[in-house]
Amino acid sequence: GESVGLHLPTLSVQEGDNSIINCAYSNSASDYFIWYKQESGKGPQFIIDIRSNMDKRQGQRVTVLLNKTVKHLSLQIAATQPGDSAVYFCAERFKAAGNKLTFGGGTRVLVKP
Amino acid sequence: DSGVTQTPKHLITATGQRVTLRCSPRSGDLSVYWYQQSLDQGLQFLIQYYNGEERAKGNILERFSAQQFPDLHSELNLSSLELGDSALYFCASSRGGQNTEAFFGQGTRLTVV
Secondary structure: OOOOOOOOOEEEEEOOOOEEEEEEOOOOOOOEEEEEEEOOOOOOEEEEEEEOOOOEEEOOOEEEEEEOOOOEEEEEEOOOOHHHOEEEEEEEEOHHHOOOEEEOOOEEEEEEO | OOOOEEEOOEEEEOOOOOEEEEEEOOOOOOEEEEEEEEOOOEEEEEEEEEOOEEEEEOOOOOOEEEEEOOOOOEEEEEOOOOHHHOEEEEEEEEOOOOOOOOEEOOOEEEEEO
């Protein structure tokens, strides 16, 4: 199935530093990827997306990098702030599977003041 | 605020019972997606509706069903509830049926006792 498991890696970052969150996706035919942020008690919040015909996309303080050769996605957060503390999920879409999103297990980011 | 509204926020019910979770998508969004988030399984896609019709199915149990109404709101029905059904249930919506830029509601926390 699409179980993503219990393990939740944690990234501790000093306030003001840059954060890099990594994600290995499973399907080389996935054509679209999204990063979500989930704060405690809230639903996942869309951060940024990227299509498979791109390898980099920038937003406000965030950059997503896609390396299709090794099926790797990363989210870079510049000048990390306390409000960035959350669990971050990557998700991949495999169009031939009905466009459903498959989520990774998540990474917890803790920002230290 | 994502614009996706879910009710109720919390639900406590006994095993064997049936509950209905409700989702109102963002204005103009035609697709509704349901997800289950539990501690040991992460975010699991359940089902997608697009403009009233089922579009994609994920790991949805036979005891669960959903529908999308003409006004585009959706309901997820969970029956013969078991302790293991305790989880957060999220609804997300997107403009089209391609599962791009899906925005999540705040979720319904279901506790089965």
